[in-house]
Structures are given as C-alpha cells and as structure tokens.
Amino acid sequence: MDTLMTVAELKNRMDSGARTVLLDVRWALGDPHGRAHFVEGHLPGAVFVDLATQLAGPADPDRGRHPLPPLEQFQQSARSWGIRNGDVVVAYDDSGNLAAARLWWMLRNSGFPGVSLLDGGLAGWSAAGYDVDSGEADAERGDVVLSDSAMPVIGAAEAATWSGRGLLLDARAGERYRGEIEPVDPRAGHIPGAISAPTTANLAADGRFLPAATLRERFTGLGVQPGLPTAVYCGSGVTAAHEIAALEIAGFPAALYxxxxxxxxxxxDYPVVTGAAPEGGGSEDGTAAESSTP
Known part of the structure; x- marks a missing residue:
C-alpha cells in the first residue's frame, strides 16, 4: 500500500462505502491535550489514538522517553481501534503527520501493510471543504493479528558505529542537533557522525509531503545513496518515523533507532558532540565550545 493517501482518494473511499479505519493521532511535544483537540473536531468516523499510552511504553532512561510498547499491548490497542486483518487504515494528525507517522511505522513494523498517512492531515481535509465531526468516538472491536520486526531497527551500539558504514540522520530541529537548546533530554548535541536532517524539511507549507522527486533530491544532497545503509533517530523515536516515511516516498529504505x-x-558512556559538523565542534560532554557557536 502507498505511504500516502490524498484527501481526494480518502473522500472517494468513504463515499464509496469501502471499509476504512481512520485513526487520529493528535499529539505534539509539550501539548498533552490531544484527546481534547480530537473531541473538538476530527474526520467523520475517526478514532482517537493516544500516542503517549498506546504507541509508547513508560519512559525509561535505558530505553528513551517513548519506548516501543510490547507487541501484545500494541495488538490490543489496534483491536480497540477496530482494526481487522486485511483492513485499510489511514492515520492522520494536525501537524503534518509528524505524530501519525509513528503509528504508520508501528503498524508496518507489526507486519500490517495496509496503512497510509493522510497527506495534509486534518488541515488538508478541512481546506478541501469537507465536514468534521466532534465529540468522543468508539469503534467496534477488531481482531487483527500483528507480528513484529518487519521494519529495520538499530540500537545504541549500532548507532555508535553506524556512520562508519552508512549514514545516520538526526531528524530533530537544527538547533537541538547543534546543541544550542535541549528542552527535554539531559544533554544537548548529537550522536557523533550524525547528519542534521530536520524532518520538518520534508513538508510543504500546507503540511503535505514534498513531491517524491524533491524529497529524493533533498536526501541525496544529504548523502543518502542506493545501497548505503541509512538509519534515523530523533528525540524519542516519534518524528524519526516521519523521516523514514519521507525516505520511503523518495525510494530509500531506512532503519529506525x-x-x-x-x-x-x-x-x-555514549559521547555527545555539539556544533554543526557531524563530528562536532564542541566538547564531548555536550557543552558547546565557544568556537562552535553558529
């Protein structure tokens, strides 16, 4: 199934009566009110997905702020959203799919191929003049059976040496990569050898993904090449999934950290470097050196 579904394609599916599971992943860093936003307005028939509790386990310093939940837990969540085997699932949010891509990746990783992101999300749907619903929404329980490990994944040990054999992309904002700010994590900077590739640069001003050719040009400019192992990380594994979706649109596979x-x-034990260069222009403990300040 294609990574993206356009608003027009989704509207045609819905008008035709084709079974479609719509999942609203309203979440943003620093905004815990996703469900309230969903209640205010969502696509007709959509079900709310709570990223913090259904797409992640409890925060753990050894696994990150949003570690992947156990497979059985995720399967139970997927069934609570009404997903059945063979369904078509469309995920969206109101932030350019920066959150919804986490669900897209997790379903794909669980061996569920029939999932797409709604290109443009809620804003694109509303801009097209289509109605939205308000209030809570429940789904008839599904019976989907999920598996695991269908998408490539790396751990910290592999990330430490990845730049020696491939390309490691940092999907966070450039100022966090450079170590100028760090709002949530204990040290500022980036993994040595990583290339800055902010995931927001995958999007046009209207929140839709850039065309495949434009994305391919962007990523090749960053050093992505066919056959070169590519991996992506962000702050907690959420927006990195968006980067992987963009890479897939451009024709490049990539692993998630x-x-x-x-x-x-x-x-x-893991070094952190600061500055604009992959190997850093600051100190190894994440404290910016004066000479590396942009």
Missing amino acids: PGSFSEWSNNA
Missing part, C-alpha cells in the same frame, strides 16, 4: 537521543543522552 527507537530509543533515539533520549536514550543515548541518558547514558554517560
């Missing part, structure tokens, strides 16, 4: 920088920066 689920623990990401929140796991890495909690381990004093």
Whole structure:
C-alpha cells in the first residue's frame, strides 16, 4: 500500500462505502491535550489514538522517553481501534503527520501493510471543504493479528558505529542537533557522525509531503545513496518515523533507532558532540565550545 493517501482518494473511499479505519493521532511535544483537540473536531468516523499510552511504553532512561510498547499491548490497542486483518487504515494528525507517522511505522513494523498517512492531515481535509465531526468516538472491536520486526531497527551500539558504514540522520530541529537548546533530554548535541536532517524539511507549507522527486533530491544532497545503509533517530523515536516515511516516498529504505537521543543522552558512556559538523565542534560532554557557536 502507498505511504500516502490524498484527501481526494480518502473522500472517494468513504463515499464509496469501502471499509476504512481512520485513526487520529493528535499529539505534539509539550501539548498533552490531544484527546481534547480530537473531541473538538476530527474526520467523520475517526478514532482517537493516544500516542503517549498506546504507541509508547513508560519512559525509561535505558530505553528513551517513548519506548516501543510490547507487541501484545500494541495488538490490543489496534483491536480497540477496530482494526481487522486485511483492513485499510489511514492515520492522520494536525501537524503534518509528524505524530501519525509513528503509528504508520508501528503498524508496518507489526507486519500490517495496509496503512497510509493522510497527506495534509486534518488541515488538508478541512481546506478541501469537507465536514468534521466532534465529540468522543468508539469503534467496534477488531481482531487483527500483528507480528513484529518487519521494519529495520538499530540500537545504541549500532548507532555508535553506524556512520562508519552508512549514514545516520538526526531528524530533530537544527538547533537541538547543534546543541544550542535541549528542552527535554539531559544533554544537548548529537550522536557523533550524525547528519542534521530536520524532518520538518520534508513538508510543504500546507503540511503535505514534498513531491517524491524533491524529497529524493533533498536526501541525496544529504548523502543518502542506493545501497548505503541509512538509519534515523530523533528525540524519542516519534518524528524519526516521519523521516523514514519521507525516505520511503523518495525510494530509500531506512532503519529506525527507537530509543533515539533520549536514550543515548541518558547514558554517560555514549559521547555527545555539539556544533554543526557531524563530528562536532564542541566538547564531548555536550557543552558547546565557544568556537562552535553558529
């Protein structure tokens, strides 16, 4: 199934009566009110997905702020959203799919191929003039059977040496990569050898993904090549999934580092560097050197 579904394609599916499971993943860093936003307005028939409790386990310094939940727990969540084997699932949010991509990746990783992201999300749907519903929404329980490990994944040990054999992309904002700010994790900076590739640069101003050719040009400019192992991390493994979706649109496979920088920066044995260069222009403990300040 294609990574993206357009608003027009989804509307046609819904008008035709084709079974479609719509999942609303309203979440943003620092905004715990996703369900309230969902209640205010969502796509007709959509079910709310709570990223913090259904797409992640409890925060753990050894595994990161949003560690992947156990398979059985995720399967029970997927069934509570009404997913059955063979369904078509469309996930969306109101932030350019930066949160919804986490669900897209997790379903794909669980051996469920029939999942797409709604390109443009809630804003794209509303801009097209289509109605939204309000209030709570429940789904008839599904019976989907999920598996595990269908998508490539790396851990901290592999991330430590990845730049020696491939390309490691940091999907966070550039200022966090450079170590100028760090709002949530214990050390500022980036994994040595990582390339700054903010995931927001995958999107046009209207929140839709850039065309495949444009994304391919972007990633090749960062050093991505066919056959070169590529892996992605972010702060806690959420927006890195968005980068993996963009890479897939561009024709490049990539692995996810689920623990990401929140796991890495909690381990004093792992070096953190600052500055704009992959190997850093600051100190090894994440304190910016004066000469590396942009």
